[in-house]
Amino acid sequence: MSMLSKTISCPFCGHPVHMDIEVTDEDQDYIEDCSNCCNPIHLKVHKDILHHSVQIFVDAEDEQYY
Incomplete structure (x- = not known):
């Protein structure tokens, strides 16, 4: 288990948000609130063991998938 520091853009207000x-x-699969606008940011984290990489997917919590 390790920590990754990343700065993302809030899908609501565009403000840069630092995340550990x-x-x-x-x-x-979890929710973090934006430190600027307080809206919920949906994060999905996937560790690709084969390619030794980490993928982070960011979207608005209220987006629907079809």
């Missing part, structure tokens, strides 16, 4: 993301072997 804990990287585990399992996929993660």
Whole structure:
């Protein structure tokens, strides 16, 4: 388990938000509030063991998938 520091843009207000993301072997799916506008940011974290990389997907919590 390791930590990854990343700055993302809020999907609501565009403000840069600094996040410390804990990287585990399992996929993660959670919500963090924007420190500027307080809207919920949906984060998905995937560790690709084969390619030794970490993928972070960011979207608005209220987006719907079809």
